[in-house]
Amino acid sequence: MSLTFKGSLFAVLTAGLLASATAQTAPATPPATGTPAATPAKPAAPAAPVSAATSKAASEIAVTVSGAVKGQIVRCPASLKLSAQAVCLYVKSEQALLRPIVKAKFPGRVAGDWKVMGKAASLVVNDRAGGTPAALVLLNSMTATETLVVVEAVKASPAAAKPATPAGVVKGYAYVLDTDLTGVVTVTALGGGKYRLAAGSETLTVTVGSKTAQLASGAVELPQVPATDGKRLIFPLAGLRALGCTVTPTDTAVTVGCGAQSVGLKPIVF
Numbered sequence: 069m070s071l072t073f074k075g076s077l078f079a080v081l082t083a084g085l086l087a088s089a090t091a092q093t094a095p096a097t098p099p100a101t102g103t104p105a106a107t108p109a110k111p112a113a114p115a116a117p118v119s120a121a122t123s124k125a126a127s128e129i130a131v132t133v134s135g136a137v138k139g140q141i142v143r144c145p146a147s148l149k150l151s152a153q154a155v156c157l158y159v160k161s162e163q164a165l166l167r168p169i170v171k172a173k174f175p176g177r178v179a180g181d182w183k184v185m186g187k188a189a190s191l192v193v194n195d196r197a198g199g200t201p202a203a204l205v206l207l208n209s210m211t212a213t214e215t216l217v218v219v220e221a222v223k224a225s226p227a228a229a230k231p232a233t234p235a236g237v238v239k240g241y242a243y244v245l246d247t248d249l250t251g252v253v254t255v256t257a258l259g260g261g262k263y264r265l266a267a268g269s270e271t272l273t274v275t276v277g278s279k280t281a282q283l284a285s286g287a288v289e290l291p292q293v294p295a296t297d298g299k300r301l302i303f304p305l306a307g308l309r310a311l312g313c314t315v316t317p318t319d320t321a322v323t324v325g326c327g328a329q330s331v332g333l334k335p336i337v338f
Contacts, residue, residue: 125195125202126221130155136173153221163209233338234295236277242305242335252329267311267326305335
């Protein structure tokens with residue numbers, strides 16, 4: 069599973085935190101007789117509420133982290149461009165002491181260990197043991213004894229759109245790209261959708277969208293029509309036999325042999 073945030077989250081947070089977190093989020097020490105600083109909210113209790121937009125798993129992680137570090141909820145710096153799901157905490161403790169405390173709260177649920185870069189450290193926490201990533205916890209050293217803690221929900225990236233099947237391709241049949249045949253078959257684009265395939269002394273001229281191909285000895289019929297993705301020739305694997313090539317299945321791929329040359333490749337099945 070790949071993770072998506074607004075930009076590259078760790079890079080964005082790290083850069084932003086190192087540059088401006090201290091100035092924007094550290095609670096000021098109130099004067100002895102003046103009005104208390106207004107930046108931080110009341111100290112967060114273990115059950116402190118988080119944004120309503122936060123997913124259930126990320127919300128649970130944020131509450132657990134809040135209770136573990138005994139921090140104060142503060143407004144996240146706007147410069148970090150965090151989502152509405154983010155929770156920021158000011159903690160009067162050094163980062164190195166907080167890392168083991170936070171990690172210990174999620175036995176079996178962390179994806180690896182803390183990743184440290186400069187004054188920032190990040191940890192991915194799963195929704196459950198052996199589950200999927202739910203939140204990123206980031207610690208930034210504001211001073212030697214102050215840390216900004218950020219909990220940002222993780223969203224799974226949407227499944228990549230499946231490329232459209234090239235025109236003429238028959239689903240369920242095996243095809244190879246012209247680049248897969250390098251070393252055994254020389255493929256030359258002739259223009260107008262025509263290609264010349266040469267292997268040893270044999271030459272086969274094919275046309276995209278047509279089963280009829282031309283050998284020096286005459287016309288032959290291909291099992292499926294050749295196709296193209298606009299840049300490469302997509303050729304039916306079985307059609308290589310018209311060039312006198314052999315196609316031998318293996319455990320994980322096929323071996324194409326043309327004369328003394330052979331290559332192992334994995335066909336494309338649309």
